[in-house]
Amino acid sequence: MSLVSSLIEQAIHRTALRPWPGLAVDADTWRAATLGLGAGEVSLVALWAGDAGTVHMALRDPADGQSVVLSLATTDGTFPSVGLTHPPALRPERVIRELHGLVPEGCPDDRDWLDQGRWGVRHPLGAATAVAADGDAYAFRAAEGVPMHQIAVGPVHAGIIEPGHFRFTANGEHVVRLEERLGYVHKGVDSLLRGASIVDGARLAARVSGDSTVAYSIAYARAVEAALGLAIPERAVWLRALMAELERIANHLGDIGAICNDAAFAMMLAHCGVLREQVLRAAKATFGHRLMMDRVIPGGVAVDLTDAAPIRKLVAAIRSAFPALISLYDNSASLQNRTVSTGTLDAGLARQYAVGGPVGRASGLTFDARKAPGYAPYPDLVFNIPVRESGDVDGRVWIRIDEVNESLGLIDQILTRLPSGPIAVALPTASEPSEGVALAEAFRGDVMAWVKLGADGRLAAAHLRDASVFQWPLLEAVIENNIVADFPLCNKSFNCSYSGHDL
Amino acid sequence: MRTFLLKGLFGRPLTEAAPKVDASELEELATLLGDTARRKLGRSLSIREVDAGSCNGCELEIHALNNAYYDLERFGLRFVASPRHADVLLVTGPVTRNMKEALERTYAATPAPKWVVAVGDCGVNCGVFKGSYAVAGSVADVIPVDVSIPGCPPEPTALLKGLIALIDANER
Numbered sequence: 001m002s003l004v005s006s007l008i009e010q011a012i013h014r015t016a017l018r019p020w021p022g023l024a025v026d027a028d029t030w031r032a033a034t035l036g037l038g039a040g041e042v043s044l045v046a047l048w049a050g051d052a053g054t055v056h057m058a059l060r061d062p063a064d065g066q067s068v069v070l071s072l073a074t075t076d077g078t079f080p081s082v083g084l085t086h087p088p089a090l091r092p093e094r095v096i097r098e099l100h101g102l103v104p105e106g107c108p109d110d111r112d113w114l115d116q117g118r119w120g121v122r123h124p125l126g127a128a129t130a131v132a133a134d135g136d137a138y139a140f141r142a143a144e145g146v147p148m149h150q151i152a153v154g155p156v157h158a159g160i161i162e163p164g165h166f167r168f169t170a171n172g173e174h175v176v177r178l179e180e181r182l183g184y185v186h187k188g189v190d191s192l193l194r195g196a197s198i199v200d201g202a203r204l205a206a207r208v209s210g211d212s213t214v215a216y217s218i219a220y221a222r223a224v225e226a227a228l229g230l231a232i233p234e235r236a237v238w239l240r241a242l243m244a245e246l247e248r249i250a251n252h253l254g255d256i257g258a259i260c261n262d263a264a265f266a267m268m269l270a271h272c273g274v275l276r277e278q279v280l281r282a283a284k285a286t287f288g289h290r291l292m293m294d295r296v297i298p299g300g301v302a303v304d305l306t307d308a309a310p311i312r313k314l315v316a317a318i319r320s321a322f323p324a325l326i327s328l329y330d331n332s333a334s335l336q337n338r339t340v341s342t343g344t345l346d347a348g349l350a351r352q353y354a355v356g357g358p359v360g361r362a363s364g365l366t367f368d369a370r371k372a373p374g375y376a377p378y379p380d381l382v383f384n385i386p387v388r389e390s391g392d393v394d395g396r397v398w399i400r401i402d403e404v405n406e407s408l409g410l411i412d413q414i415l416t417r418l419p420s421g422p423i424a425v426a427l428p429t430a431s432e433p434s435e436g437v438a439l440a441e442a443f444r445g446d447v448m449a450w451v452k453l454g455a456d457g458r459l460a461a462a463h464l465r466d467a468s469v470f471q472w473p474l475l476e477a478v479i480e481n482n483i484v485a486d487f488p489l490c491n492k493s494f495n496c497s498y499s500g501h502d503l
Numbered sequence: 504m505r506t507f508l509l510k511g512l513f514g515r516p517l518t519e520a521a522p523k524v525d526a527s528e529l530e531e532l533a534t535l536l537g538d539t540a541r542r543k544l545g546r547s548l549s550i551r552e553v554d555a556g557s558c559n560g561c562e563l564e565i566h567a568l569n570n571a572y573y574d575l576e577r578f579g580l581r582f583v584a585s586p587r588h589a590d591v592l593l594v595t596g597p598v599t600r601n602m603k604e605a606l607e608r609t610y611a612a613t614p615a616p617k618w619v620v621a622v623g624d625c626g627v628n629c630g631v632f633k634g635s636y637a638v639a640g641s642v643a644d645v646i647p648v649d650v651s652i653p654g655c656p657p658e659p660t661a662l663l664k665g666l667i668a669l670i671d672a673n674e675r
Contacts, residue, residue, distance in 0.1 A: 118600040124636045133600065155605045158584035160552045160565055163602055184601045185556045188635035203631050210560025210656065254566075267507060273570035274517060280567070290658060291560055328504060499558045 003036040004061040004068055017435040018226045020058075020067045030072045031080045033057060038085030043354035045439075046448050046469075047082055047092040049100040049125070051194070051461040055079050058437070058448065060354070065372035069437060069450070074102055081106040088353045088470055099190065101126030111139060114183035114502060125191055143169035143177040151484065155184045162498035166487075173483040178476045186502040193462040198224055198298050198427060201459050205449065206293050208464050209500030214240075214247040215442030216464065217296035219449035222375065223462075224298040227436030227453050228428060234419040236300035237376045242414045243283075243292045243301075244440070245407040246311070249318070250279040251443035252400040252407075255495050259397055260329065262488040263338035271325055275318055282314040300424025308415050315408050326401055339394040343478040343490035347391060353474055356467040357445025358403070359494055362388050362395035369441040381413050393493040403443075431457055442467065444495060466500030517571040521578070522664045547579035548670055551589035551613065555606045555642065556599035556632075560656040561623040565593065567659045568666075580666055586612040591669065592619045594642045596626035603639040610646045618649040620665060627653045 008021055010029045015022030025033075036042045037059070045058035045067060057070045072079055081104035082089035093104045094113035101123035115122070117136030122129050148169050155163035165181040189208055193201050205220035206213045218240050225232060257272030280290040287295045287303050295302050329335060345355075350363035360367060368385045370378040386402035388395040437450045445467025454460040475494050479487055552565055568575040575581070583589050586609045598606055610619070621642035624630040632638050642648050652665040 114601075116601045118603070119636050120600070121636050135604070155602065156553055156586075156609050160554075160562055160582060162554050162557070162559055162562065163605065184605070185554070185599055186601055186637050187556060187597065187599055187632045188637035191637075192632065192635055200631075207558045207560070207631055207655075210558040211563055213560065254563075267504075270571060271507070273567075274572070277567060277570050277572050284658075291563065291656070293560070293655065324506065328507065332504065497559065 002061055002063065002066075003033070003041045004059065004066050007033060007059075007068060007070065015069075015071050015435060016433060017069055017071075017437060018229065020069055020437055022069050022071060022435060025070045025072055027072065027080055030057070030070060033059060033070055034080060034082045034085045034089075037082065037089070040352065044082070044086060044088055044470075045354070046450070046463070046465040047089050047096070048450070048463040048465065049096045049102055050450075050452055050463070053077065053100070053102060053126075055096060055102060056450070056463075057082065058450075062351075062354070067373060077101065078103045078105045080104070081108075083107050083109065086352075088473065091473065092469065099123065099125045112136065114186045116183055124188065125194070138181055140167045140179050140181075141177065145171070145176070147171065148176060164498050168484060168487070170484055173485070175479050175482055175484055175487065178479045178487070180472055180476060182472065182498060183502050185499045187499075189503040190461075190463060193459050196459050196462075198453075198457065198459065201451070201462060202297055203294060205464060206296075208503065209442075209466060209497040210291060210293075211251055211497065212247070212442035212444065212447060212466075212500065213291050213293045214243045214296055215440045215447050216449070217294070218244060219438050219440035219447045220451070220462075220464065221296055221298040222438035222440065223436040223449040223451045224427075224453070225436070226438055227434040227451055228431060229434075230299065230425065230428065232300045232425055233422045235304075235421045236423045238414055238418050239301045239305060239423065240296050241377050241381075242305070242311075242411060242418075243287065243295060245410045245414070246279055246283055247292065248443040249404050249407045250276050250283075252404045253279065255443075255492070256325075256329070256397060256400050256404075258495075259339070259393065259489065259492045260335060262492045263335055265332065265335045268325065268329065268335075271321070275321060275325075278314055278317055282310040285310040297424065299427050300422070302424070304423045305418070308418075311411065311415065315411055318404070318408060322404065329397065329401070336394065338486070338489060339397060339493075340390075340392060342393045342486050343482055343493060345391040345474055345478045347389070349474060349477055350391070353470045355445070355470045355474055356441075357443070357471070358396045358399040359471050359474065360445065361386060362399045363391035364389045367446075369439040369446040373439065375438070375440070377414070380417075381410055383410050393489055396493040429457060431455070433460070444468065444497065445471065447500075464500075464503070466497050468496035468498075468501040471496045472501055518574045518577070519572055521667060522660045548590045548666075549581055549583040549588050550591045550593050550666075551583055551586045551609070552593045552595075553586075553606060553609050554595050555602045555626075555645075556597050556638070557595035557623060557625060561595040561626070564656045564659050564662060565595075565622070568662055573659045573663055575663070575666070578667060578670060580670065586610075587614065589613050590617055591666075592617065592646075593622055594619060594626055594646075594648075595622045596642050597629040597632045597638045598640055598642060598645045599637055600639045601637070603645055606642075606645055618669065619646055620650045620652060620669065621648045622652050622662065623657060624653050624655045627651045630655065
C-alpha cells in the first residue's frame with residue numbers, strides 16, 4: 001500500500017477540503033508523513049499554517065500524482081518538525097514559527113527567516129506581541145578553511161531586479177558557500193488575505209508575483225471555485241489557458257534574452273525583448289492589460305475575446321523570428337561556453353525538493369501541473385512537457401525554448417476550438433465553511449493556492465505557495481564550485497521570484 | 504550572427520516616437536526642479552532603480568523601457584548600477600519595513616542634486632498592501648518624492664512620459 005493510501009486510512013476524519021482529500025491527522029500520523037518525505041516516498045507540495053493553530057502539509061505521491069493535505073490541530077502550540085527529516089521543509093517551517101508562533105519541535109534551524117526584527121511585532125499571525133523594530137542580527141553559516149573571504153551582495157542589486165541578500169564565501173574565484181537571506185519584500189500577504197472578501201483576495205493573489213499574475217489568479221480562482229463547488233463556463237476555462245500561455249511565452253522570452261545577456265550576449269536580449277514586447281502588446285489589444293492582471297477572476301474571466309487577430313498575428317511573428325534566434329543561441333560557441341556545464345543541478349537533489357518548472361524539468365523531473373494532476377482545458381489539448389537531463393544553465397535555456405514552441409501550439413489549438421457562451425458566473429453569497437486547493441502551472445513552476453472560506457463567505461485563511469520556495473535553496477547548491485562571475489548566470493537561469501517567496 | 508547584424512544595420516528601427524508630455528505637467532515639474540539641474544546635468548540623467556517591496560510587475564515594465572520600441576537611452580536617460588552614479592532614484596513600492604533602511608541608505612548614497620520618482624500604485628499609495636504590519640508606507644513616507652507615476656503597473660509609455668517630463672523640466 002502506498003504511503004498516501006495509508007495516510008488516508010489513518011486520518012481522524014476528512015476535512016471540508018476539495019478537490020484533494022483533506023485529512024485531519026494526529027501528531028503520530030504527521031510524523032509518519034515526515035518520515036515518508038525523508039525516505040522519498042512522497043513529495044512535499046507545501047507546508048503552511050492556517051487559522052486557529054492548525055498546520056497543513058500538502059503531499060503528492062510521485063508515482064500516481066495523487067495529492068492530499070494533512071491538517072494537524074496543534075494543542076500546545078507545537079508540531080513535529082518536518083525539516084528534521086526533510087530539508088526542503090526547513091524554510092516553510094521557519095516561516096510558520098515566526099509568523100504564527102507555532103513551534104516545529106526538533107527543527108534543526110532556530111533562526112528566523114522572513115522576520116528581520118523590523119516589523120515591530122512578533123508572530124503577527126499568532127499572538128502578535130509588540131516589540132522594538134530595531135532589526136535583528138542574522139547568523140550566516142560559517143565556512144572554514146584558509147584563505148576564504150566573504151562577498152556580501154544586496155539587498156539593493158546592480159540590475160533592475162528584486163531585493164535579496166546573497167552571502168558568498170569564496171576561495172579566490174571559486175564559491176565555497178552561498179547563503180541566501182530573503183524576506184526583504186515580505187508584505188504580509190497571508191495576514192491581508194485573512195478576513196478579506198473573495199474579490200479583494202483575488203486582487204492580492206494577482207499581485208503576489210507580478211510576472212505570474214495570470215497563473216496566480218488561476219490558482220486562486222480555482223481554489224475558491226473548488227471550495228464553493230462552483231462550475232465555471234467552458235469559454236472562461238479556455239480563455240484562462242490562452243492568457244496563461246501568453247504569459248508563459250512572454251516570460252520565457254524575457255528569461256532567454258536575460259540569461260544570454262548575463263553572459264554578455266546582449267543581442268539575444270535585444271531580439272527576445274522585441275518579441276516579448278509584441279506579446280505584451282497583443283495581450284493589451286486583446287484583454288486590455290499588458291500583463292493581463294485581474295483578467296482572471298473567481299467565477300470566470302473579466303474580459304471576453306472579441307478579436308483573435310492580434311494573437312494570431314503574434315503567433316505568426318514569433319514563429320517566423322524565433323527559429324533564427326534559437327540557432328543563434330545554439331551556434332554561438334562563446335555563449336555555449338558560458339552556459340553548458342555551468343550551475344548543474346543534481347537530479348537527486350531536484351527530486352528531493354520536488355522542484356517544479358524549468359529548473360526541475362532540466363534535471364529530469366517530468367512534473368508539470370498542467371499534465372498531473374492536470375486541469376481543464378489541458379487534458380483536452382495536445383502538448384509535450386519538454387524534459388532534459390543535463391541540469392545546467394544550458395538545459396534550463398532549452399526547456400524554455402521548447403516550452404515557447406509548445407505554448408505556441410497550445411494557443412493555436414485554443415483559438416481553433418474556443419467554445420462560445422458566457423465568460424463568468426456570479427459567485428454564490430454566504431455559504432457554509434469550506435476549503436479549496438488548486439495548482440496552476442506558472443512559467444516558473446507550479447503555484448499552489450489554498451483557501452478556507454468562513455460562513456460569511458469571506459476568507460478565514462488563505463495561503464499561496466510559489467514554485468520559488470523550493471527553487472531558492474537549490475540555487476545555493478548549484479553555485480558550489482562555480483566561479484563568482486557565473487552566479488548571475490545561474491541566478492537568472494533559475495529566475496526565482498523574491499516577492500512570491502517572501503509573500 | 505551575420506544576418507542579425509546586417510538586418511540591424513539596414514532594417515528600419517522599431518523605435519517609436521516619444522510620447523507627448525502635457526504642458527502643465529511640465530511647468531509644474533520645471534518649478535520643482537529649479538535650474539540647478541540644468542546647470543549641472545544638462546539633458547542627461549542617470550537612473551538607479553530600487554525595488555523597495557514591489558510584486559515585480561513594475562520592474563517588468565521598467566525593463567521594457569530598454570527594449571527597441573522605447574529605447575530609453577536616446578533621451579539621455581540610462582540605468583546605472585550604483586546609487587553613487589545616479590541622479591534619479593526610480594523607486595517601486597510599497598516600501599516594506601524590511602527594505603526601509605536599505606532605501607534610506609540608497610538615498611543617502613546618491614549625490615545631490617537628486618530626484619526621486621515613485622513608480623506604481625504601490626509606490627504612490629501602497630496599493631493593495633496598505634495596512635499590512637510589514638509595510639512601512641509609500642515611497643514619500645520614507646524619502647522625499649519629486650514625481651509620481653501611478654499605474655498597476657504603469658505602462659512603459661507612462662514611465663517614459665514621466666521621465667521625459669523630468670528632463671524637459673530640467674532643461675527650462
